[in-house]
Structures are given as structure tokens and as C-alpha cells.
Amino acid sequence: MIYLDNAATSYPKNEPALRRAMERYLALGASPGRGGYDRAVEAEELVSSIRQNIATFCHAPTGSHTCFAANATDALNTLIQGMADGTSHIVSTRLEHNSVLRPLRHMQYNDLLEVDILDFDDRGFVSVESIEAALRPHTKAVIITHASNVLGTVQPLIKIGAMLHRHGVALCVDASQSVGHLPIDMQAAHIDALVFTGHKGPAGPTGIGALVLDPCLDVKPSRFGGTGVDSHNPFQPTEYPARLESGTQNMLGIIALEECLRDLSIHTQSIRLKEEMRLLKRLFGALVKLPGVRVYGGHDMEKQVPLLSCTVNDMKAADVGAVLDGDFDIAVRTGLHCAPLVHERLGTAPYGTVRFSLGSHTTDADIDAAIEAMQEIAQSCGSS
Structure with missing residues (x-):
């Protein structure tokens, strides 16, 4: 996974x-x-x-x-x-x-x-x-x-x-x-x-x-x-x-x-955040180029923690998450994320968004897999 x-x-x-x-x-x-x-x-x-x-x-x-x-x-x-x-x-x-x-x-x-x-x-x-x-x-x-x-x-x-x-x-x-x-x-x-x-x-x-x-x-x-x-x-x-x-x-x-x-010294946190944000920038840069994909967050990487949300055309967020899980073995969070007023403001209610959130163990290979999966989903959605 x-x-x-x-x-x-x-x-x-x-x-x-x-x-x-x-x-x-x-x-x-x-x-x-x-x-x-x-x-x-x-x-x-x-x-x-x-x-x-x-x-x-x-x-x-x-x-x-x-x-x-x-x-x-x-x-x-x-x-x-x-x-x-x-x-x-x-x-x-x-x-x-x-x-x-x-x-x-x-x-x-x-x-x-x-x-x-x-x-x-x-x-x-x-x-x-x-x-x-x-x-x-x-x-x-x-x-x-x-x-x-x-x-x-x-x-x-x-x-x-x-x-x-x-x-x-x-x-x-x-x-x-x-x-x-x-x-x-x-x-x-x-x-x-x-x-x-x-x-x-x-x-x-x-x-x-x-x-x-x-x-x-x-x-x-x-x-x-x-x-x-x-x-x-x-x-x-x-x-x-x-x-x-x-x-x-x-x-x-x-x-x-x-x-x-x-274990979370300031030095350790700084190194960890730098690596997480490097990976987030790669993910953001790829997702914003995909047709039909809209990205929320990630537009100011200097004022960001390593997560962002997106939607894919008219697909429900839960359906995107199910495909990521079932077809690609990628675990993400979908829905309103217990923050309904954010989604009302973004216009993503009632189905919410697909959220990618990175951690200290996230790798380049993980991001590559997520990008490839989202490319396939976006292409499939666009051709349907």
C-alpha cells in the first residue's frame, strides 16, 4: 500500500x-x-x-x-x-x-x-x-x-x-x-x-x-x-x-x-519538512497540468504543510478514492474531511475533495505512482 x-x-x-x-x-x-x-x-x-x-x-x-x-x-x-x-x-x-x-x-x-x-x-x-x-x-x-x-x-x-x-x-x-x-x-x-x-x-x-x-x-x-x-x-x-x-x-x-x-528536534523537523515539501511540489506540479483536475492548496509552498486536495471533472471524490485504492493500492482521504465550511466556500460540497497528505516515509516512488494513477483517472474520465 x-x-x-x-x-x-x-x-x-x-x-x-x-x-x-x-x-x-x-x-x-x-x-x-x-x-x-x-x-x-x-x-x-x-x-x-x-x-x-x-x-x-x-x-x-x-x-x-x-x-x-x-x-x-x-x-x-x-x-x-x-x-x-x-x-x-x-x-x-x-x-x-x-x-x-x-x-x-x-x-x-x-x-x-x-x-x-x-x-x-x-x-x-x-x-x-x-x-x-x-x-x-x-x-x-x-x-x-x-x-x-x-x-x-x-x-x-x-x-x-x-x-x-x-x-x-x-x-x-x-x-x-x-x-x-x-x-x-x-x-x-x-x-x-x-x-x-x-x-x-x-x-x-x-x-x-x-x-x-x-x-x-x-x-x-x-x-x-x-x-x-x-x-x-x-x-x-x-x-x-x-x-x-x-x-x-x-x-x-x-x-x-x-x-x-x-525525536522531533527543530533540526529534524526542518529536514523532514523540506523533503516533504519537495515531494508535494512534484505532486502539485503534475496535478495542475492534468485536464479536468482542479487542485486546492499548494499555491504558496512557503506557507504550506505537506497536503493538498483536488477534484476530477464531475467524479465524486469517493469514487476517485475508490479507484486509487482498488486499482492502484493508494490510500487517500476523500469527502469533507470534517471541515464542511471549507468545502462550502470552495464549492466542493457535498462530495468534498480527494486529499493527498504526505509524511516522513513518503518517497519519490510513492509520488510517481500517485501521479501516474491520477493521469489514468483523468484520462479515463475525460474520454468517458
């Missing part, structure tokens, strides 16, 4: 990192915060150190809180529900994944948030000026994707963050498509909340995500339960991370996330 669906989940995984994580997990045994004996204390100390290491990886401000979640969707729900207070205004964009849009709409429907959704331009970017124009006196935060999961376009976070910082508005970033490909610097971009998942760019396991919070951003608890601390309190503890974490943690996932991030 030629795997070109890394934006959904990376494959193959970082096997050495996962094996190291399993060895550490099996040797540890105990759960953090669930006992006073040596192993439990050791587990708690380990998780605390991993929290700090993740904050360091993200260049988070001193005193930032790292809270673990089941995935980016879980972390975004924790963040959005924790900011909803019935009086605040949130600005977001049409580029967002349903992991942002649905919690926002739910909070809006229940009169817990006011929400404005901004458009993006024809090249897939949201302007700083449009965001600034949407701010109100009671705007609490702007929630924006770092990189679109449909177009791959990377938003100008440093400019957006500087503007919002001047207005005293929090910048909350969904980095699900960028962590592992692009360096993250929360301080440089004035990012107040960063969300990402382990199973995409970091090449880690499913079921683990993180929410990194600036110490000045207040997020209320939205789920309640055992935390291992302050058990006599009938209410959820107020201190982080217990405020936002309940129940036994995914220790294996937490350790695996750290091991995968440890």
Missing part, C-alpha cells in the same frame, strides 16, 4: 519511540497520583516532568499548564467549554475542523457564547485585518487552525498573535496539522492555548492529545471526577492540571507522546 493519508493519522508510526515507551510503561506499573508508595510517586514525578517537557517543546511561557486529553477533539472541547460563560464572544474561521465548529455551535445554541465565523481568501488564508475588525469589547479569544486540514495553508500566527496581544484577546490554536511538521513557539506568536494530538505529525499512538495553556488564561472545568488530590472536596479542584483532568490517565500514551516529541 502507498499511504498518502498522513493528515488523518500518520503511518508508519515511530516504532523505536513506541517500543521505548512500552518498556518504560511496563517497568513503571503504577498510576500517578493514586497512591503514596514509591512507584505511584515515581509515576507522578514522571508525568510532571513530561508536562514540562511538552511545554518546553512548544516554547510555552514560564508557568504554563500542560493538560492531557484523549485527542485534539477532546482538548478543544475542554478549552471551548471552559471558556463559555454566557457573556463572552469568540471569533473563529471557516477553515476550522468540526472539533472547533461543533463545540462553538453547541455553546452558541445554548447561549453560553457569542460566535463569529470569518471567511478566508481565495488562497486559503485569514487576514489579520478581518480578525481585528471582528473583535468586540467582550471578545475573549480567537480560535484558529495553524494549518488547514483541507488546503494545508499555514496561517500567519505571529502577526495574528501580536495584534490580539495588543487588544488583550487570547489566541487559541489548533495545531493538529502542524505539530511534527512546523516548529511551535507559543511565546513568539503570543499563543495562549495550544492543542495538538499525538497520532498525526508526531507519529505517535491514537488516544493521546495535549492542551498547553498560558498561566494567564482561565479555563473552567467542564468534566468532574476523581483526580487523586483534594478528595475531601465535593467540587472539582481549582488547581491545574487536576482542574481539567479527571480519572486515570493514559500513561502509555503520555509516555509515548513524549518519546515521539523527543
Whole structure:
């Protein structure tokens, strides 16, 4: 199989990192915060150190809180529900994944948030000026994707963050498509909340995500339960991370996330991205020349992560994907990619697009095969 669906989940995984994580997990045994004996204390100390290491990886401000979640969707729900207070205004964009849009709409429907959704331009970017124009006196935060999961376009976070910082508005970033490909610097971009998942760019396991919070951003608890601390309190503890974490943690996932991030040094990410973008340019250059094929994304490679979408004449995206899979053994993602507003804007709804997303294991041979397959599909469609 030629795997070109890394934006959904990376494959193959970082096997050495996962094996190291399993060895550490099996040797540890105990759960953090669930006992006073040596192993439990050791587990708690380990998780605390991993929290700090993740904050360091993200260049988070001193005193930032790292809270673990089941995935980016879980972390975004924790963040959005924790900011909803019935009086605040949130600005977001049409580029967002349903992991942002649905919690926002739910909070809006229940009169817990006011929400404005901004458009993006024809090249897939949201302007700083449009965001600034949407701010109100009671705007609490702007929630924006770092990189679109449909177009791959990377938003100008440093400019957006500087503007919002001047207005005293929090910048909350969904980095699900960028962590592992692009360096993250929360301080440089004035990012107040960063969300990402382990199973995409970091090449880690499913079921683990993180929410990194600036110490000045207040997020209320939205789920309640055992935390291992302050058990006599009938209410959820107020201190982080217990405020936002309940129940036994995914220790294996937490350790695996750290091991995968440890392998993603800035130098390694830079080399990896350069190679991925070289391959994406080859794919883009070939697809735009095919009759009947329309490419979305890839028009500004300096502001792009390694993915792009396309359509083929009047073929449904799912049919193109089925041919790629059945006839050429190429795995891609088709449909709306859980980002319906992007497709409404592009005019590709309701069937969506065919998305090619590259990873660290993608080769020239993979791209050659994808190009040849798309050439055959386009020719077949054009002659029918």
C-alpha cells in the first residue's frame, strides 16, 4: 500500500519511540497520583516532568499548564467549554475542523457564547485585518487552525498573535496539522492555548492529545471526577492540571507522546519538512497540468504543510478514492474531511475533495505512482 493519508493519522508510526515507551510503561506499573508508595510517586514525578517537557517543546511561557486529553477533539472541547460563560464572544474561521465548529455551535445554541465565523481568501488564508475588525469589547479569544486540514495553508500566527496581544484577546490554536511538521513557539506568536494530538505529525499512538495553556488564561472545568488530590472536596479542584483532568490517565500514551516529541528536534523537523515539501511540489506540479483536475492548496509552498486536495471533472471524490485504492493500492482521504465550511466556500460540497497528505516515509516512488494513477483517472474520465 502507498499511504498518502498522513493528515488523518500518520503511518508508519515511530516504532523505536513506541517500543521505548512500552518498556518504560511496563517497568513503571503504577498510576500517578493514586497512591503514596514509591512507584505511584515515581509515576507522578514522571508525568510532571513530561508536562514540562511538552511545554518546553512548544516554547510555552514560564508557568504554563500542560493538560492531557484523549485527542485534539477532546482538548478543544475542554478549552471551548471552559471558556463559555454566557457573556463572552469568540471569533473563529471557516477553515476550522468540526472539533472547533461543533463545540462553538453547541455553546452558541445554548447561549453560553457569542460566535463569529470569518471567511478566508481565495488562497486559503485569514487576514489579520478581518480578525481585528471582528473583535468586540467582550471578545475573549480567537480560535484558529495553524494549518488547514483541507488546503494545508499555514496561517500567519505571529502577526495574528501580536495584534490580539495588543487588544488583550487570547489566541487559541489548533495545531493538529502542524505539530511534527512546523516548529511551535507559543511565546513568539503570543499563543495562549495550544492543542495538538499525538497520532498525526508526531507519529505517535491514537488516544493521546495535549492542551498547553498560558498561566494567564482561565479555563473552567467542564468534566468532574476523581483526580487523586483534594478528595475531601465535593467540587472539582481549582488547581491545574487536576482542574481539567479527571480519572486515570493514559500513561502509555503520555509516555509515548513524549518519546515521539523527543525525536522531533527543530533540526529534524526542518529536514523532514523540506523533503516533504519537495515531494508535494512534484505532486502539485503534475496535478495542475492534468485536464479536468482542479487542485486546492499548494499555491504558496512557503506557507504550506505537506497536503493538498483536488477534484476530477464531475467524479465524486469517493469514487476517485475508490479507484486509487482498488486499482492502484493508494490510500487517500476523500469527502469533507470534517471541515464542511471549507468545502462550502470552495464549492466542493457535498462530495468534498480527494486529499493527498504526505509524511516522513513518503518517497519519490510513492509520488510517481500517485501521479501516474491520477493521469489514468483523468484520462479515463475525460474520454468517458
